[in-house]
Amino acid sequence: MIVGAGVGGSFLALLLGRKGLRVVVVDANPGPGHRGADILKPRAIRLLAEHGLLDRLRSRGALQRDRIDFYHDGVSLLPYDFVEHTELGHYLVVPYVETVGTILEACAELPNVDVRFDSKIAAVTTAGATATEAILHNGARISARAFVDSSGSATPLRDLVRPHFDTLTYDHVLRMATVPLSSESDLRNRLYFGSTGWLAYFYPVTADSARIFLGVPRDQDARSHTGKYLNSLPVLYSFVPEADEAFRHLETAEFEPAPISAYTSKPYHHGNVILLGSSVFACHPMTGQGMSYSMEDAAVLTSILSEARDDLELSRLLDRHYETRRPAHERLVQYGDSLARSFHDKAAYLRAHDAVMHGGDL
Numbered sequence: 001m002i003v004g005a006g007v008g009g010s011f012l013a014l015l016l017g018r019k020g021l022r023v024v025v026v027d028a029n030p031g032p033g034h035r036g037a038d039i040l041k042p043r044a045i046r047l048l049a050e051h052g053l054l055d056r057l058r059s060r061g062a063l064q065r066d067r068i069d070f071y072h073d074g075v076s077l078l079p080y081d082f083v084e085h086t087e088l089g090h091y092l093v094v095p096y097v098e099t100v101g102t103i104l105e106a107c108a109e110l111p112n113v114d115v116r117f118d119s120k121i122a123a124v125t126t127a128g129a130t131a132t133e134a135i136l137h138n139g140a141r142i143s144a145r146a147f148v149d150s151s152g153s154a155t156p157l158r159d160l161v162r163p164h165f166d167t168l169t170y171d172h173v174l175r176m177a178t179v180p181l182s183s184e185s186d187l188r189n190r191l192y193f194g195s196t197g198w199l200a201y202f203y204p205v206t207a208d209s210a211r212i213f214l215g216v217p218r219d220q221d222a223r224s225h226t227g228k229y230l231n232s233l234p235v236l237y238s239f240v241p242e243a244d245e246a247f248r249h250l251e252t253a254e255f256e257p258a259p260i261s262a263y264t265s266k267p268y269h270h271g272n273v274i275l276l277g278s279s280v281f282a283c284h285p286m287t288g289q290g291m292s293y294s295m296e297d298a299a300v301l302t303s304i305l306s307e308a309r310d311d312l313e314l315s316r317l318l319d320r321h322y323e324t325r326r327p328a329h330e331r332l333v334q335y336g337d338s339l340a341r342s343f344h345d346k347a348a349y350l351r352a353h354d355a356v357m358h359g360g361d362l
């Protein structure tokens with residue numbers, strides 16, 4: 001059983017389902033979530049290709065890109081070229097809901113995978129260290145050999161693992177808006193940093209819309225917005241060239257908070273209850289790789305869950321092949337942290353930026 005039909009949970013459900021295992025997935029939301037995780041870097045793309053999902057995702061309008069242009073106080077800082085720094089040579093921009101939708105569409109083709117939205121776990125029955133049955137809010141009972149929580153929230157399952165979180169906090173908040181793509185805008189992803197501690201990331205996300213992420217120093221956030229609307233255009237134009245057509249809709253753009261957190265946790269499992277994706281780690285979105293790692297973890301878990309014949313073997317395989325994923329998560333979280341703490345300072349950011357790590361390829 002899997003809690004959370006996000007990118008990690010749904011990918012795991014698909015891979016287990018294709019191995020012939022029976023899988024139930026429950027998700028608290030009424031349908032696939034809308035969030036700002038729009039960038040798929042090479043490792044995620046390779047996994048989607050390996051499992052026959054890439055063409056489907058492309059047919060949903062995924063945009064292929066090979067550059068991200070970084071600026072500091074309006075001046076070019078780093079033209080990052082995926083052709084130069086990755087083997088794959090590109091990344092994809094596609095709304096999160098389409099990525100998850102593609103995976104869930106493939107799940108729906110498997111009679112042994114049952115995805116239930118609007119569903120939450122109310123309680124879990126245990127026998128010693130083994131979880132035996134989950135009781136849903138609607139009273140349904142689901143027994144399973146293993147329980148995976150990829151919800152990123154406090155659930156009765158996560159409580160059984162009792163994870164300890166090492167959490168990093170930031171002095172900026174992120175806000176996200178979706179704006180019409182003006183025909184004059186070119187299709188480049190561009191990330192503007194200001195020595196003021198602000199940042200603005202612009203990228204086309206579909207054929208006719210673009211995302212804008214603003215990073216706003218926490219102590220200026222309340223006064224920089226009136227409701228959903230940005231009222232600090234002069235601050236923005238201190239580090240974004242006013243001539244950039246991409247920002248022409250700023251005055252009418254509706255910004256929503258996009259929560260950022262960065263953490264790793266310990267342990268990743270207890271008995272047959274396993275934590276995945278945002279239930280075990282989160283990195284600053286500047287890395288653009290949370291989904292890649294969660295999907296890779298789902299692939300590792302698939303091998304373990306399909307190989308283990310009993311609880312003892314499951315625990316042994318999890319210790320050997322799953323708990324050992326933590327150093328990679330910690331490196332990613334640390335990398336995102338070093339970018340997030342340095343972007344206001346040009347020289348410090350360039351020292352923190354690692355061209356290979358940033359590409360997110362093999």
Ligand SMILES: Cc1cc2nc3c(=O)[nH]c(=O)nc-3n(C[C@H](O)[C@H](O)[C@H](O)COP(=O)(O)OP(=O)(O)OC[C@H]3O[C@@H](n4cnc5c(N)ncnc54)[C@H](O)[C@@H]3O)c2cc1C
Pocket residue numbers: 003004005006007008009010026027028029032033035036037038039040041119120121150151152153154155174258259260261276277278279282285288289290291292294
């Ligand atoms: C602002 C932002 C931008 C990001 N941008 C990128 C990016 O561009 N590229 C990238 O690779 N990564 C990005 N990430 C990271 C990425 O979103 C995560 O790494 C990834 O979504 C983790 O996948 P997951 O399936 O574990 O969790 P999620 O994708 O968070 O999915 C969790 C699911 O669990 C469900 N759920 C929550 N609580 C419950 C509950 N109690 N019971 C049942 N279901 C529940 C939710 O409805 C959701 O469907 C970004 C993160 C943020 C915050």
